[in-house]
Amino acid sequence: MTIDAALGRGAISAFKREGDGATPLGDLEVVAGFRRGGSLTHAPSAVPLRRVGKADGWCDAPAHAAYNRPVRLPFPASHETLLRSDRLYDFVLVLDWNIRSRRRGRGSAIFLHVARPGYQPTEGCIALERRDMIRLLPYLRKGTVFRVSRG
Secondary structure, three states: OOOOOEOEOOOEEOOOOOOOOOEEOEEEEEEEEEEEOOHHHOOOOOOOOEEEOOOEEEEOOOOOOOOOOEEEOOOOOOEEEOOOOOOOOOEEEEEOOOOOOOOOOOOOOOEEEEOOHHHOOEOOOEEEOHHHHHHHHHHOOOOOEEEEOOO
C-alpha cells in the first residue's frame, strides 16, 4: 500500500531541533493516541485514542520540566493546544521522538495527524489525508514503527 504524506517544512533532518520544522530522520514508534471528541471523529482504532478537550495541551518549552509531555491548560510555558479548530488533530498518533529518552531542545510533539489540503508542510510531523488516516487506524498498534528516510 502506498499513501501520500506531508512532512515538515524544514525537510528531513538527522539533527532535529525544537522549532526547525524538520521531520526527524529515523524510526518513529507509535506510543499513544488521541482524538477530538464528537461523532465526526469516531473511527475504529487498534491504538486507544484518548478524547481531548479544551484543557489539553503539549509542552514545547525546552527548559520546562514537562517538555515534550502532555499538559493541562492553562499552562505557564510555551505549549500547543491539542483541541484545534482546523481539524488537523481530529485523529493523532503520538510518535516516540524524544519522548522515552528525552533531551531538551531535540524537538517535541512529533505526531502522525490529519494533513492540510494539498499536503502543505507540517511543523515536523507526518500528516495523512483524513480518509487515509481513518483507513489505517485499525491496523496501527502501539509499537508500529514509521521509518522516515531520505529518498
